[in-house]
Amino acid sequence: MTDENGVLRWGVLGTGGIAHSFMEGLRATPTARVTAVGSRTPERSREFASTWGVARAHGSYEDLAADPDVDAVYVATPHPWHHPHTLLCLNAGKHVLVEKPMAMNALQAAEMTAAAGANGVFLMEAMWTRFLPVHRLVRELVADGAIGELRQISAEFGVSAPYDPDHRLFNADLGGGALLDLGVYPLMLASWYLGELTVVGATRRLSPDHMVDTHTTVLVRGEHGATATLSCASLTALPNRAVLAGTRGRVELPLFWAATEAVLYREGAEPEVLERPFRANGYEYEAEEVARCVAAGLSQSPDMTWDESLRLAALTDRVRDMGGLVYTAPTVKAVPL
Known part of the structure; x- marks a missing residue:
């Protein structure tokens, strides 16, 4: 899914600092164009859209996932919401680049890769360092x-x-x-x-x-x-x-x-x-990798595979187990995302 010029149309889910950094990188990416942004509130969405010249500002993540003019979504919310927001977009048929860590644990990461496979779409953890x-x-x-x-x-x-x-x-x-x-x-x-x-x-x-x-x-x-x-x-x-x-x-x-x-x-x-x-700030290279893989019909990047993300998630689980750290189910708090 691209526009008539072969450019991947992006939606940005979340409007925090990392989303702004990603936008700066996308400006230096000729294979990308941001067509929409989604936030929990219409006000923050409109503010982000105005800052970056994005045509559509959605006041909910569900509306962004349903936007027919979005091919791929960059999930930029905090860690505990990577799992539900990625599943929302994958199940809507969108390709997804999700911020690191992919999920809070290996079980969530496995559900995300399974959903990408079931929906026949691309999914990658945004490990931008590998593409520098x-x-x-x-x-x-x-x-x-x-x-x-x-x-x-x-x-x-x-x-x-x-x-x-x-x-x-x-x-x-x-x-x-x-x-x-x-x-x-x-x-x-x-x-x-x-x-x-x-x-x-x-x-x-x-x-x-x-x-x-x-x-x-x-x-x-x-x-x-x-x-x-x-x-x-x-x-x-x-x-x-x-x-x-x-x-x-x-x-x-x-x-x-x-x-x-x-x-x-x-x-x-x-x-x-x-x-x-860098040509811009370094985020442009992971965006180019997504566009390259989608154009080639790949569901995952050979340089940041699903198996690699699953291994990293299991590794962090193991380290946390050794340190006695357990994360309970989070409660969404009224913080700017």
Whole structure:
């Protein structure tokens, strides 16, 4: 489903900060056009539409899912609502790009992929990092043996945010916690390079109200024995880099989840800085992947498959189990989405 010019027509479900970031990326995507936005309130929908020049502003998510001029929907609501909002759109016959994490647990993620298969539509978790140009380049270099055999990965994503129990990052009812919000990036990187992961150990520090994690560190082992040490934090600023270490060198990626450069260290050679700047803000590449896959008649991206999303969901479940974190069914709160 595209318009007469072969352009994928997007609807945006949710009007929070991540939706605005996605819109900035779409502006640099010639294969995409946003035709509609949906929010829980007509006022927020109209405000978003006015800001970005979107033709249709729907005052409910149901109306957006039913819009005949929408081919694909970007689900940009908080974590606990990824599952119901994605199912709403899939069952309406829309292709879906859903923000990370795909769902609150592996069971929800499995229901979402099953619904995509049953409805014959495309579904992808919005793991934008995998589609960034510098990560594509590093992936090729590692596969070609530039650093020898990959033996160890370290990756961390930590911010020093002010503690607010009502903020999405710290509120369990809103899917809060460092692991689900930030930890998915280090886990994704390790899974991408090491394959099926076994959780060897995990530690965590809880928020002052003991409801969510504010610092989690995980040790995992890959399919062929390589290991990874992965950390995330919401109250502590970490170095925020990734290192891929092999038998003959290493690659370092500053701000790895949004990287525009990497540094390649090879035995006997000077460090090589590899720069790949964004055309816009980096979100354009995942949108292009959706358009490419839909045009090719694919139901999932070969670079971010359903099985990979299911593995990541199961992995976060395992880490939370080890830390004793249990999320109850959330109650929708009156917060701006």
